[in-house]
Amino acid sequence: MTELLATYDASSVNAALLTSSLLFGIGLVGFLSRRNMIVMFLCTELMFQGAALAMIAFGRVHGNPDGQTFVIFILTIAAAEAALALGLVVLLYRRRETLDSEAWSELKEC
């Protein structure tokens, strides 16, 4: 495994990093432009996966399996977190009968 990681193909890493930043960018733009809470949540997941992909790529660059290990953990945690977040969305929907995040803007500080 160490040998497998010892060398890497620069172009494939570049491609992976490009995909990762694209995923993150799409997620960010989606998050900023949409009001639907489920879509916003999906966008955060996209950004999440972008970051995870970058981690794998950099792990490959440094010849270190920790990046991949972390991603395995991140996926499990993300699954749990997704359940939590969707539950939250359901609750919020029940309160206001809408998925629009603007409905909750009165939670602001002042």
Next chain:
Amino acid sequence: MLNFSLLADATDHAAATAIGVIQPAVDAPDLKWAGLIIGLPALSALLCTICGAMRVRSKLPAFITIVALIGSFVLTCMLFQQLGQGAPRVVGLFEWMSFSWGNADRFQSFSAPFALYVDSLTLFWMLFVTGLGSLIAIYASEYMESDVGKGYTRFFGGVSVFLAAMATLVMASNLVVLYLGWEGVGLASYLLIGYYYSKPSAVAAAKKAFIMNRIGDLGLALGISLIWVNYGTVDYATLFSVLEAGPTAGHGDWMPGAIPFLLMLGAFGKSAQIPLFTWLPDAMEGPTPVSALIHAATMVTAGVYLIARMYPLFALHEDALATVAWVGGLTAFVAATIGMAQYDMKRVWAYSTISQLGYMFLGLGVGTTFGAGYHVFTHAFFKALLFLTAGAVMHGFAGQIDIRKLSGLRKVPGFRLVSYLALLGCLWLSALPFSAAFFSKDTILTAALGSERSDFQFLGWLGLLTAGITAYYTFRVWFRTFAGPVHFEAGDDQHDAHDDTHDAHHAPVAGLSLGAKHDFHPHGPRWAIRIPLILIAIGAVAAGWPAYNVLFFHGENWVQTMIAHSSAVAGSGEVHGQDVLGLSAHLMTSIVGSAACVIGIGIAFWMHLADRSAADRVRGALRGFILTRWIPTTLENRWYVDEIYHMMFRLPLWAGSHILHFFDKTVVDGFLVDGTGRVPVAVARLFQPLYNGVLQGYAATMAGGFVLIAGWVFWIWLRGNG
């Protein structure tokens, strides 16, 4: 008597001479039963607590206490029978405090076992403490009966605690155990002064007594600590042998000299001497048996006991003894003058107690422990008698104690015996020639008057003047209250007037000019009050026996023998003294003292019985003359001592506490605490507009922030590589 000139120039070899020969202590493990003298009252206190928990509504607590105290008295008598004036016995009861520290180079240990030191001084004190304690407990069983089921148990619990603590104090074999007893009697005193805790004045008096005693106790605690530091022991027997061996070099010169002054402060607090005397008159808020037992006969003599017990220490320091003499002499005089102008009978007796205690300290100071001890003994009886008769009056007249509202009580049915016993007490307090107190006071004044020191001679004359004042104020009370036409107003203690159990004793009295309450019938005391009164009166008369024995039978004075076989041996000799104005000091004191007594009683007779308006005329005359105008008001206001203390201590403390409170509120709370809290609030206010509630706004800010930080890092990286 002490030879002060010997002390002044030779300190090295004079130590043993000044202290006298104290018999070495003997271990006596076979006397362990003597611990029951402390144990019985302690057990009684425990049983009273159980009675309280079980809500006993009978006189059982009184019964328990009386049995325990009589048991203590009998055991004390047995101990006296067995030891007499023999060598002091040390009876170890149990280990109490024992520490050791340091290493092999400098090993140190401190031990204060709970042990008894039984010598003739201990026995002398314990005999009248337990004897009077038993009688007064019997008296109290009737006196307090209106409180059965309410505070009765608490009262007798307090009395038991007091007796246990007093026995601990007197029988202790070291100063730490003495201190335990010392604080114990202070606690009992506090609890019993505050017995009527729903009365604000009683609560204030209890606090005052406790706090003033704390000031004195601080001195005692420091004194004991210094004794340990300086002499390496707190044990009496060891301490005395160290002192007899001569002065010890060591921890600087100031320390041995400071010890007696610190101990003295403790004694002055407990025995109500200047400057710590103002608590005792207020302590009269407690029930009268408590005033009689604790605040007249026994506890307040603990200061005298302390100095007598530690006399070997005091005898080595002329200045300390002179201070004791001056404080005692001045207290005797000042308290007597205040006593002339009080209207509350119990308060007059309280001031007379302070005054008589002053005589005792004068005696100790001028070097006659015998005189002081004898005066403690005689005073215990006649002052208990005076308080208990005052209590009988209070009990019968629903708490009335104002001498302006009571008159001619000796003609009120049921009060004849009380009146004549009060007369006996008054005569003894006035030191009627050939009464017991005459001899004891005489010894003290002879020692003062016949001293080589002129300031002691002055104190002697002041003491004789005080004797005259004493006779006057004593008989002012008696002539006003017990003699003259019958007239009285009942007090406002309603529980007595409506108590059904007394109805049998309420014989309507024909021809009485009753006061405001026409349905009020005074009830005379029954046997539980009468019998202790009679026994204490017999004791007061019999207290003169040691002196009669010397005078008529050329025998020895029992009290003197007792003192001479104890650690106070130094001042136990016969008092002779120098000639005063061509007469021997003894004869001079006897003649002038008798004259002062007769003149004092005579003036009181004129102003308060023969022509009662004369008192007002005398007061008017004093007020009319510019130089004496201050006298009546000053005396009625107790020399303004309370007010002076108020100005000197309470007011600055009050002002200081308010200033500190202001500082605390503004600077600490306002600036430091609240100010620290306001900083994050202000910072938050600054950034608050950013939180506008639009979720995308937050995300954009986050992303923008990230871009800024990443750009900044990138720029630094570029600069580093460029």
